[in-house]
Amino acid sequence: MSGIIGTPLFKIIVGLVTVLMFIGLNAILLGYGERKISGFIQRRLGPYAVGPHGIFQMMVDMVKLMTKQLVTPKQADKYLYWAAPLIAFMAVPVLFIAIPFSPTFTVLDVNLGIVLILAFAGLNVLALCIGGWGSNNKWSLLGAARSVSQFIAFEVPILLVALAIAMMTGTLNLSEIVNQQGNFPWQWNIVVQPLAFVIFFVASLAEMNRVPFDLPEGESELTAGYNTEYGGMGFGLFVLAEYTHVVVASSVMTALFLGGWKGPFLPGIWWFLLKMYLLCFIIIWIRWAYPRVRFDQLLNLSWKYLIPAGIINLLATAFLVKLF
């Protein structure tokens, strides 16, 4: 028995189970947070209705989503249609594997951590694309086309920024990047690389389809975009994946720019979670405060502003790294 516990396989299985629980918990937490924050911003009474402070609303929602009939549109491509939400969700557990929650709480401390996360985050766009195509709905198709071009546009600045951080720290390992930062805010990467943080934040918002960049599902233009035809758990898995991406993006930003688990007094994991949920809160806050941009403006933002800024940032970093 004791021989099994130490093996990598056992560690991976335990890690996966933990990660899945964490994903479910986070979806509930963020769903609840989204309700409460939007209720607070919009001065609504709705989020107070079910249970004290509305805490049972998410359970009711889950029961509703799970018990709904799974309808396949008549002329849809059946396999692609159902593969899409599964693909959207399948990549999600992998994203958490490389995130260093604390020095001891890292599932897999790989050298290419950030590359792994970026690579598997890319699967989401495939899901959106085939979901939109498989639905055999013109609005969904437009949503799919939008999601692909949006993803391509915003993946580039994210990579440029990640590259700049990698150059500065000399590693792609997230734990190592965190280790090189100090306990206090002025020792974090955000002070050295403020432009990179802004680029990364904006581009991640676009990556995970959050307002003001939620164009693949822009409900006023494309009815609901790629998920027009999805109901029940098909839709549920997309939402789960979206919330997980919010958490992952916040985690990566925390590790890259905000010092990860570093902080005084508290144990590391609390600092990490605090910073991560603060970022999640900001992301939700933005959603309820801003209108949606137009699609050409979105692409312009990436190709004309973020990518040049990212390249300048990269060159400046390279120059300074060489200098000192």
Next chain:
Amino acid sequence: MEFWKEDFYSRKFAEKKRDDTIIVNMGPQHPATHGVLRVLVELYGEYIVRSECVLGYLHRMQEKMGEVKTFPQFYPNTGRLDYAHALAWNWAYVGAVEKLAGIEVPERAEYIRVITTELNRISSHLLWWGVYLLDLGAFTPVMYAFEDREILLDILQKITGSRLTYTYFRFGGVFQDIDSKFIEQTKTFCKRMRSRLNLYRDFVTENIIFRKRVEGVGVFSKDLITKYGATGPVARGSGIKYDVRKAEPYGVYDKFDFEIPVEESGDCLARYMVRMKEIEQSLNIIEQALEGLPEGDFRNKKAPKILKPPPGEAYFSVESARGKVGIYVVSDGGLNPYRVKLRSPTYSNLSLLNEASEGMLLADYVATLGSLDLVIPEIDK
């Protein structure tokens, strides 16, 4: 069989289809069409090649109903035409029949009419403001607008008895008098609304994303406006200074000091600004009317209970939140009107869209459609 072969409009539309485009139905159940409006759109990527509005999903033969009902029986129908600014239609109908039958209206009633109609105009603009931002993808402004509108509806409910489709005006006056509590609440609301307008400006009007979405989008030229006879904020947004309240004053509007906001650029932002400024002007009018409210009857006691106007015809037009509302009534001396013709502003305003939409982006089309402030029952009368 393809579905559009059964549909006359789709078939006609599809006959001219290009090879590299797709035709989509926007509506009747699309979130951005504000009701059961169906728009056939031919899309090249995200660009609109052409569009055509298909009406008739809500046809309720209001004009025919005017002919088979007695004069007072048609009151409620006027409120159902434009549910967002019901009192304007009330006034247009009541005014036309009063003109026809020669019924005098006491001055107090005229003041009450002005106050309630302007309150209703503000509630209509607030509804539009919130829903328009929903079209642009922002959800929070709807809640803010509804919060203010709720107060307004509460005030109006006290004296009219309903919250949306008011039937408050009567031949020769109004249904019931306003009391001191109403006046107090209205004054409080006016004060509150002015501060809320500042919030709206800070929260939305000066938001850069909002600006980028509406500036220079959906431009209607003056020629297009005059060609289709568009009125209201849509015309005033394109630099045409036409407002029935000033051009052909009715009621007691000539006693108040207010301005007609006009913008020159003709884009969505211009129409937006016109409406926001109109809210301010309406507040001015209400405050002046409450100040100068005369004592007296709220309804002409001599107005006949059973109305049989002499043979003849009358036309009366008022300025609603959407433009010029006109009602034309012909009487042959009987209990029913011989003919009722309704002139709805939204119908003319919507006609601009087909020409203006060519080459637009889909997102801009939604923004332009929203900026017209559509109320579909008014189009499909």
